[in-house]
Amino acid sequence: MSSSSSLASEISQAQTGALSAIAGASDAATLRAVQADLAGKKSALTVLRSQLGKIQDADERKSAGQAINACAQIIEVAISERMSLLLAGERAQQVASEAMDLSEFVSAKRRGSTHIVTQATQRLEDVFIGLGFQVAEGPEVETDFYNFEALNMPKTHPARSEFDTMFIEPASADQEPNSVLLRTHTSPVQIRVMQTWKPPIYAVMPGRVFRRDTPDATHMPVFHQIEGIVVDKGITFAHLAGIIEAFTKAFFGNEFTSRLRPSFFPFTEPSAEFDIRRANGAWIELGGCGMMHPNVLRAGGIDPDEYTGFAFGFGIDRMAKERHNVEDIREMYTNDLRFLRQFS
């Protein structure tokens, strides 16, 4: 009995000693040392535990063991709580001591920018992709056949003179003059697409085109167009007007509407100019369009008695110019970084 009561007091002493050491640890490192000491062979509790075997009475030994375990648990909890407290304090101190002025680190390394013509092209492509079109491309140096002949402009066609074509010098004496040229429009791609794809064709063709035009505020000899074609069974003029209207709303906004009015192009018939109207009622001329001429379909290897189609096209540079209020189109091609970087 006396031995058990002395054991109880020893446990109580060990607990008091341990708790006082824990409370006295002023930082995490000290606490860890205290923790190690308490778990070590020389700690009071370890010693007491080692003496348990000497207790003869099984019940007494069991209750002593339970008392030691309870004490150990109390110590463990105390360490854990103290450790949390100390670590929190230390981290708070660390955070307080290592302040950074983030504005010192505004990156000097800037992101570049895509050209506004590229941006306009991609926006246009995306609108037409949403309407179920694919995107086609073709060469910029073209043959007379693709640029004119296949587009219902045979050799003597008067409309040819309106294109201000730039021709490539023949590579050899036996090459016919003016048979190779810089494409004056993206329309040659229509023919290439019809020759290689099969209807139904829904395609837009953006790209660089060339005209022998002296540069001024609204013209460049090198500029960009996008055109589209739809070739399928049952395609009518109403579908052309529908696509123009859907495009107008998707690209410019719901408050815009479109209209078609008769015009003339050799490659379409009936032909139309298409205008868009702002909410304020002002009409803006945008581009040309029409039902594909039977001769053009034939040149693309498509039977005009089986299929019908329409085509439309307009300039991309003007879209970029007007979206960003660029006064002079030549500014877009100086490649001045002060200009280019505005539009990232």
Add this chain to the structure above:
Amino acid sequence: MKILHSWLNEFADFGNDVDAIADRITQLGLAVESVDRVGTPVKGVVTARVLRLEKHPDAAKVTRVYVDAGDGVERHVWCGATNMQADDIVPLATLGTNMPDGRVITQRGILGIDSEGMLCSGTEIGLSSDGSGLLILPKGTALGQDVYEALGVDSDVVFDLDVTRNRPDCTGYLGVARDLAAGMGKQLTLPKVDQSSTGKSLTVPVDISAPERCSRFTVQVMSGITVTQSPDWIARRLARAGMRSINNVVDVSNLVNLELNQPNHAYDFDSVKDGFIVRLARSGEQFTTLDSVERTLSSGDLLICSAQDKPVGIAGIMGGLHSEVTDTTTSIAVEIAYFEPDAVRATSTRLALRTEASLRFERGVDPYGAEFAVARFAELLRITCPGLVVHAGATDARTDALPAQVRTTPVRLNTIKRVLGIDVTAKALEDLIAPIGFTIVKSATDEVVNVGIPSWRNDCTSEIDIVEEVARHFGYDNLGKIVPTSPVHGRLSDVQRRRRILREIVVSLGASEAMPNPFLAPGDLAKVGLSEDNALKLANPLVAEESVLRTSLVPGMLKSIAYNQSHRIRDISLFEIGHVYPQGKEILPDEFESLCIMVAGADASVAMDLWSQVSSALGVGAQLSQDQPPAGYHATRSAQLKRGKMVLGSVGEIDPTVLANAGIVGRVASLEVNLSVVLSEVPKPQSAQVVSKYPSSDFDLAFVVANSVPAANMVKALRQAGGNLLIDVALFDIYRGKGVSEDARSLAYRLRLQAPDRTLTDVEVSEVRAKCIAAAEKLGATLRG
């Protein structure tokens, strides 16, 4: 084409709603580019009589004119004109008048002598196009009247139409009016004509020796003519159409041309009475046209000659100096012919001579309009020549090449439905196109209708042309709007998608997209170390400095860098994605798409970093070959990007000489990649590798390696030696300097080993380490201690 509202209304009652008329004309396909009001009276301009003229000794160029504006008060006016004399009646702009050009008339004169107003020319007050002297009003005009009232001038409206090439009929009033009357549901009234021919028969023989080029040539002789001034309303009409009034005969000729779209020519009868010869010019033949310019002709030009073979005109373009109507002419021969359009255009283009006649002939005039036009000529000329005699025996020479008066084309009603989406019966078709002169010749079947094309519509030849006429007169707006449901999956192709990814990567690397001119000056390619032999040349460049097509993006990019440097712009980093056009073996060049990124003030390491980003983003690789530096690049700081023999691009620094030629200061890092190759190389989907659950082991190896051994070879050797267990090798330090010989450097690598199925033992790790060291030593590397 300028169309006067008042004149147009003579053809039908189109009303006075000018905006509605303009709108309707536009909807019919003749875009109205402007609507201008003319002849709006200038308030304060009154009729005045010249009392006397005086000169001032100190003012030789001006005259002192004393006038009476009807109130009996003598007013003094300074005047710069010289065509007036006493008793002439002239317009006087009184003090305070606001002139159309913005001037306000004040008393201020010259030499300290006041002016009580200003005397006006016709142009100054918008009444004529003649600004050479004062406008002289008819004798007997009441004084002090408003000039516009005195002349009976009405204000008018001028529609300026953009007539497209497919409307040869609309360069004249009749064609516009016919379309508009049909479009507005109005009755078309043809102009009054005088079809009587009286007097003795006078025939002018015509010999056409170029029957394909001139398929009709008519000559009508008229006599009893007094050449005089036209009445004011004719002069004004011509002025508002942009023409000058010459005399009554020439003016009538011009009116007929404008009204009926029928160019015609009035010769002095005596100079052509023996006949006409229509023949091709002799190469080098000289001819002086009406504008006093001597023209050298070629054998493709068509001439109209007198019976003596003396040229009197270039067919369809312009007459000569010596057969014109003069003040003493009393008889004329009126020629109306049909010339082949393409050839007129060719001559007109070659001579750079565009006239009211050539404009019409080259589009194609009505080959059957001659009779009506001659009758209209007579009707209009009789206004000033009441004694006009129209002689019988008019010549009408025709050749086999004359187009048929009515050409026909079968039209399938189903084609109208297929193209326009509307059901049109034969009757509805007729209702739509009969008002503009088309006829339904006969219905071949219920489904096919033979349509007769009017002779003035040479642009119409086939079914689809008729479909367009139907669409125009049905109204584009009435054809509906249906958004088709595309059965195609709208998307970018793999190449296009990868190009967009590439652009994003390059932009995030700090480069901005440039679009330099693809045209180069001769020598530009040589300046960057490239040959010009495979470059295409433009046959007709705008300027010689832009006559060569680029075979590389480098010249344009260097120009852009130099431009930016010269404008003191920092951190220059540019890229371009564009086509280059080297000549190949085919008729078209070996055109391909290229990427070029350039960073100013950066060395080859930056270029390599660009390549590693670009190649990993696109999932494409290439060997670096420094053995043959790319043309125009720094010989020891650049590499070709190769795949076997194929060159995919270049990486490194631009050659210092090239930079000096371009005026660029500092280094330029550059990367060029052939996108036509790499964008189309879509990587296959990666198969997933199981990530090992077992620990990895790292060790470092530093070697002294001769400069002649590329680091790439070291990595390759280490990878081979490490085998499957080596999962990563990174070059983390390069050192040159003390402790390392001058022709070598120290390369330090960190290697990581890991097995998929077990923890590696120390023995295994040391075995791999030893193999790696051995492999490096084979390349002449020595392990640093």
